Structures are given as structure tokens and as C-alpha cells.
Amino acid sequence: MADSFDRKRLAPLKDTVAIVGVGETDYGADYRGAGGKAVGKGEARVDHYTLASRALKRALDDSGLRKDDIDGLCTGPTLSGERASELWGLNPRWSGSGDAAQCIIEATMAINCGLCTTVALVYGNAQRSMDTAYGGARVTGGGITSYFYYAPWGLTSQGALYALFFQRHKLLYGTTDEQLGAIAVAFRKHACMNPNAVMQKPLTIEDYMKAPYVAEPLRLFDYCLINDGGVAIIVRRADMAKDLKQKPVMVSAIGWSEENVDATQLRPRLKDFYHTAHRGVAAQVYPMAGVTPADVDVFATYDSFSVHLLASLEGFGFCKEGEGGPFVQNGRIEVGGQLPCNTSGGMLSESYMQSWNHQPELVRQLRGGLGPRQVEGAEVAQYVHDVAGKCKSIIYTKSA
Amino acid sequence: MATPRPIRSMDPYAEQFWAYTQKKEFRLQKCSDCGKFRWPPGPTCDKCLSDEAEWTAVAGRGKVLSWTTFRRKYFEEYPAPHTTIVLELDEGPLFVSYPVDVEVAKLSEGMVLSLRWTDGQDKFGEYNLPVFGPPSA
Numbered sequence A: 001m002a003d004s005f006d007r008k009r010l011a012p013l014k015d016t017v018a019i020v021g022v023g024e025t026d027y028g029a030d031y032r033g034a035g036g037k038a039v040g041k042g043e044a045r046v047d048h049y050t051l052a053s054r055a056l057k058r059a060l061d062d063s064g065l066r067k068d069d070i071d072g073l074c075t076g077p078t079l080s081g082e083r084a085s086e087l088w089g090l091n092p093r094w095s096g097s098g099d100a101a102q103c104i105i106e107a108t109m110a111i112n113c114g115l116c117t118t119v120a121l122v123y124g125n126a127q128r129s130m131d132t133a134y135g136g137a138r139v140t141g142g143g144i145t146s147y148f149y150y151a152p153w154g155l156t157s158q159g160a161l162y163a164l165f166f167q168r169h170k171l172l173y174g175t176t177d178e179q180l181g182a183i184a185v186a187f188r189k190h191a192c193m194n195p196n197a198v199m200q201k202p203l204t205i206e207d208y209m210k211a212p213y214v215a216e217p218l219r220l221f222d223y224c225l226i227n228d229g230g231v232a233i234i235v236r237r238a239d240m241a242k243d244l245k246q247k248p249v250m251v252s253a254i255g256w257s258e259e260n261v262d263a264t265q266l267r268p269r270l271k272d273f274y275h276t277a278h279r280g281v282a283a284q285v286y287p288m289a290g291v292t293p294a295d296v297d298v299f300a301t302y303d304s305f306s307v308h309l310l311a312s313l314e315g316f317g318f319c320k321e322g323e324g325g326p327f328v329q330n331g332r333i334e335v336g337g338q339l340p341c342n343t344s345g346g347m348l349s350e351s352y353m354q355s356w357n358h359q360p361e362l363v364r365q366l367r368g369g370l371g372p373r374q375v376e377g378a379e380v381a382q383y384v385h386d387v388a389g390k391c392k393s394i395i396y397t398k399s400a
Numbered sequence B: 001m002a003t004p005r006p007i008r009s010m011d012p013y014a015e016q017f018w019a020y021t022q023k024k025e026f027r028l029q030k031c032s033d034c035g036k037f038r039w040p041p042g043p044t045c046d047k048c049l050s051d052e053a054e055w056t057a058v059a060g061r062g063k064v065l066s067w068t069t070f071r072r073k074y075f076e077e078y079p080a081p082h083t084t085i086v087l088e089l090d091e092g093p094l095f096v097s098y099p100v101d102v103e104v105a106k107l108s109e110g111m112v113l114s115l116r117w118t119d120g121q122d123k124f125g126e127y128n129l130p131v132f133g134p135p136s137a
Helices: A007-013 A027-032 A048-063 A081-087 A100-113 A158-173 A177-191 A205-210 A267-271 A275-289 A307-315 A358-367 B012-021
Strands: A017-024 A072-075 A094-097 A118-125 A229-237 A249-258 A298-301 A380-387 A390-398 B027-031 B053-057 B061-070 B082-089 B094-097 B112-122 B125-133
Touching: A007 A275, A017 A048, A017 A100, A017 A358, A048 A081, A048 A118, A048 A229, A072 A081, A072 A100, A081 A094, A094 A100, A100 A118, A100 A229, A100 A249, A100 A358, A100 A380, A100 A390, A158 A267, A158 A307, A158 B061, A177 A205, A177 A307, A229 A358, A249 A275, A249 A358, A267 B061, A267 B094, A275 A307, A275 A380, A275 A390, A298 A307, A298 A358, A307 A380, A358 A380, A358 A390, B012 B027, B012 B053, B012 B125, B094 B125
Parallel strands: A072 A094, A072 A118, A298 A380
Antiparallel strands: A017 A229, A017 A249, A118 A229, A249 A390, A380 A390, B027 B053, B061 B082, B061 B112, B082 B094, B112 B125
């Protein structure tokens, strides 16, 4: 694809919008259940909208804004924007939908176009209590074709596709299971410093290695959680973001590049590790924010599987291609290390909010005062969305 | 009775691919204008946007790129452990299948495997499934 984005038009958008409020549901408490009565699989008592509503109310409270200040709405993929607006009594002047990074990019564009000033980005997912399937016979259509196309041969599940990715990485670069395991161990360590995380029990590399394979070479702890939750983020025009309840966190760069050609036959996944998309986004976000990977204080990546981190660290230039394995070892990606990654525990150990939970965590890291998991002096935070080649990234910075 | 397998994703182009398998013919669409082979089957050449294509017999030979072994049962028809592979066919496309007549521990990067047929059926009817094993000497 031609390198056709216009750096000169992108550059002035730096710091034009800010995150002024974030809200999340009680992932851990909801998972364990009040009074020890956890909601089991298929025992839904709430729906996606309930969880989204709770998160929205908390994000508004966090920002100090009122519901009537909202004039734009972006909803995650489980929600209908129309129904959500009705439910929350909103008549937005603009609305969008998508994954978390996509919604931040869309909101940045809409605000800069002058269509609206204050956008609520809202997500909710009752996937555990509603027993959502991400593989097997119940997945027969919709979504990404490679997730169900090869069922006649017995290939199914997103996990198996990332297992193929990791097996290829092992074959080409000699990456070891212990190296991959360092990712799950680090994220769990972070979760244990986060009272809202679902997982609170420490995980050692020995525990990791002893856990059963699911789709070999991936083991149980390479897989994300399935839990219920909601997330909301309030994005506002930067000049209107001062003097609110929280110090604003700036959206300093946005980037987007997709790698869909031959995706069903798994070519970009196995022949490129999606690095073409990563490089395309890196070329946008680092110049726009005026930083390099070396300036990133705290990093988060989409982590439905541990493998995602290897891909994005290599693709964005934190290490050379094929060197992700050694890079993630010896505490480098832990709080206190060179590049703390997924400091809330991520989707592996905090909450599987399909990356929505990564945004509040990065915002909190830049606000500061996060207790034991605070990355000292954090000023630049990067989120990388790397899902089956649809890559986006946001760079957040601390406001001056 | 043919072996029951998890359901195929069916559309007008997949239908034609599977119809050829009933005659044990392994054919992929080849663009009539630019010659690019495509998989999975579909209406358009992604290189030149032509909708003219011929179902062209391919060699049924490919090199192993990767594999995964399911240690947990996802389909009744495939008890664990079940190993699936991805091959790069001589004609270009990558092809997902499963290995036969070769131990998983013996699989290696770039290993050449060739086409075998095994039977299958689902609600759309009976067909033959292309699987891959060591080339016969």
C-alpha cells in the first residue's frame, strides 16, 4: 500500500483533544461475586448495556462533567449506538463505533472537524455470564473469516491462530516457551498490584510451564480471561479540558494501518507477523507525537494472547524482528523495568475488555499516584492495537 | 457413510471448490486476466479486480509453514489431540489442512508435503477433504 498519509495534516492534531474522564466496572469483585456468589457461565443477570451504563456514570463522575455536556457518542462493538443513546437520554451531534483505539481516533477527527466537543466512548460486555464462544462449533459466521473457515479440518479459535503465529516465531527465531511465559508472569505480577483485577494470585514461570496446553504451543496462561465488564472514556476538545476535576491527559498521536490482503489464508500473520501494518502506524505516531520508542515510559498492547506483545514490540521497533523473546525476559516489561507493559494486568490478568481497559490504565499512569504499580515519572504512554492485522496506535502524554 | 466433519462455510464459490473435491480434483481459482491464484474462493481477483477466473488444477504440493496441536476438544468430530498445519502451496496461496502419515514430532519448517484425500460430510452433503502427507516415493 502506498505510504500516502499526510504528515503535515496529521501534525497539527497533536494535543488537540484530551482524555478528561475514565470509568470501569468492578472486574474482580464482579468476577468473584458479591458474598461469594459468582455469576456462572450462562447465568446472565445483566447485559452489555448494564455494564456500559455503570462505566459511563463513573467516567462522568471522574471528569466532573454532566451527562448534558456530552454531544458525541462512540460505542464498542457489542452495543447499538442508537439504543445506547436512547438508554442514556442522549441526542448526540455525532456518533461512531468500533474498538477503543478506533473510537479515540474517530472522536479526535470529529472534534477537530467541529462536529462536536465532548465525546463519550462506551463499551460493555457480559461475555462470561452470557457464555460467549470464541471457538468451536458455535462459531460459524460473522467476524473474521479465518476464525471459522477451516472448521472442516478441525482448525478453530482465535487462540489457535495465535498458536500458529508463535510456532512460526519459534521455528524462525528459536523463541522459547519460557520467553513467552515471561509475558504472562509479568502481567500477573501487575494484576496483583491492581485491586480491581480479576486475577490476584501470583504466577511463577514454573506455574506457567506446568499449566496445560490449549492449542500447543500456547498454554492456559497465554490466553486472556473471559469476564464481564464495562469501560467508558470521556474525550474533550483540549481547550475545554482545562480546569476540570482531573488533569487532562493529551492525545498526542493517532495512527492506523491495516493488513488485510490474504488475511483468511493467514499470509500476513505467518509470513509478516503483521509488521507491515506495525511499521505503517509507527511512521505516523512517533513523528506526530515527536517521540521515539525510547521515550515511551509505559506501554500497552492488545493482549487477547501473550503473543501479541512479541509482535508489537518487534513491529514498532522496541527491539529487532525476532528478538522479542529475549526482550521480554528479566523484568524488562515489568513495573520498575525498562518498558513496563500492560501495567493493569492486561487482558490476560486484569480484564478482557477487548483493549478498552488499557486506555484508563494509561490515563491513570499519566495522572500519577497509582500506588505500587505507578511507573515513576511517566510522561509518555503508548497503546498498540494489533488485532489480526488491523493495527492502530495512540500516544498519550501528560499535560504540561 | 462418509466421515462427519464440522460444517463448511458455504457460498457460491466455496460450493464450486467442494464440488470438484467430489471427483478428487484439487482446483483453485486462477485469475483469467492476471493469472493470480486465490484462496479462499471468491468473486474477484484481489490483484486486478477481474471477476473472470478458471478453476485450475494445482499440483497439491506445499511446504510446511506452521502447525498447532489442539490439546482440548473444540469439535466432537476432532477429539484431542488434533494437529492442524499451514502449507505454502507451490502456486502461492497458503492452505490450512491437517497432516496424515507423519508424526507431529517429525514436522519441520519447509518440509514438503503432498495432497491426499479423505472423505467428509456435513449438512451440505458428502465431499472429499484435501489433507497432506509425505510425498510417495
